[in-house]
Amino acid sequence: MIVVFGSINIDLVCRTDHHPRPGETVPGSDYQLIPGGKGANQALAARRAGANVAMVGAVGADDMAAAALAELTADGVDLGAVVTRGATTGMAIITVDRHGENTIVLSPGANARLKGEDLGAVRLGPGDTVLLQMEVPFAESLAAAKAARAAGARIMLSIAPFLPIERAALAAADIILVNETEAADLARHLGLAPGPDGAATVATLARDLGRTVIATLGGDGAVAATGTETIAVPALPVDPVDTTGAGDTFAGVLAAFMDEGAPLAEAMRLAASAGSLACTRLGAQPSFPRRAEIDEAANQDGALA
Template identity: 40%
Template sequence: MEVLVVGSANADLVVGVERRPGAGETVLGTDLAVHPGGKGANQAVAAARLGAVTALLARVGDDAHGALLRESLREAGADTDGVLGGPTPTGVALITVDPSGDNSIVVAPGANARLAPDDVVAARALLSRAAVVSTQLEIPLETVVELARRLPPECRLVLNPSPPAALPPEVLRACDPLVVNEHEARFLLGASGGRAGSGSVEEAAWAAALLELGPRSVVVTLGARGALVASREGSEWVPSPAVRAVDTTGAGDAFTAALAWRLARGEELVTAARFAVRVGAVAVTREGAQRSFPTFDEVGGVAKG
């Protein structure tokens, strides 16, 4: 197996709005659309659609939303043996998308909150076969800690700390890379994070400060500007192709999945990030999360392999 994703699986309930409401305000939106989502399921589908041999370790409910997620994973070609069912309802994400493509998301964790350290222990066979494990923080932090402890020696951990939370040193030390956006970087760095910069100097300082926290490498995603890749050897900005964004939902998951896959295939981090920014750029040109994820052939213009 190339990529094992350990994370959340949600039903995305999406409404388009002209503008997001303020406190106490009601606005009208479009008809409700229901899509398979959740950062874990998104990354598993994105990796599988690109061609990675992929499995997902997650929990869903024994309900219609859980069935929707299993079917989406199977259609993409991901292994669902690690998708565990139960009586707790499947997690739900409530998403509003404005005309610029920006989104706001509220997540009801549901079954995701029941993905326990014991589930990681029981999944030792899946772990032993993975070249890269990708995880996020829409599952309990103690489960991520257990994952870091049980990571096989030759397996690489890719962590996107979303939603952001304080990370134990043993988790940070296992990250290779830690993948953060602006908001996540500022959270982890606290007051030293500062404001978003217009150039690479400030973000290079962010990356250097994040490296001081313990991860082996860091990737700071910069939206339309691409990504900044950093390790002890230095940092490099990787630009993104210019596209017209329609919906940014799931774009970060598409990026992280692509990055994990190329790392699993043995590419250097910068080379993998060059591929990943192209995948993320394609994803934002389409509506939805999983249905926006491209195949390898649809990315176009990337290094062969």
């Protein structure tokens, strides 16, 4: 089983030719309200990849809550541990330019009120996986991680969006997920020199932290360092429409296949394929591929023997 402890948002998405500069107003498309939040995104991605998933999160007492949970509900994610706290559900205000690149302003809402003790609503055991991100208070995520470790669960931490986490806190995670920029930021924060590329940086981090570190590299795929080996996997060749949620897709799908017992390299190949597919559609959660799509894309690309 996979348990996601993290954020639930509604994304307000608008497309434009280019991102506005300070003081500039640019014309945009009609806006869309799309379910999002890094926690909910990872939960949905894992569920669509075939995993049994429970979500631990918080929404507000507003009209946005049902919309934020709509995709999770439709796909059968267990929402028994989702609580209502405060007046507003978290919201991400997202602008997407003609190249598919995005900027995001995040209003945390109820996410700021999630508690580590809320994880207690889910029964964890050895072999389960807990996913954490950085859109809820990190002290609460750390408390959840300690409880999960005591239960024997594997812990995957996405340091996204990046916050300067102390070295001792990183020991709570078994697997650390970053993108290439976050990997370099983490290295500098820990007093390490980033490498000339993502592979070198994650290798440095893995050696220093004694943890598996995985970085997504956009169109170049992903790379992992375990301390004893480096694993690199390619992305699919796609024309990106919207990169929102691609990293969350990777994280959720990676967890889903590892939960099935897949070796790390195979799980990464499938996760990278899924992340690529997610870039070909507008929005976060509506873009997440299902298991059949992931398998088909990976096989066509020669990722699996």
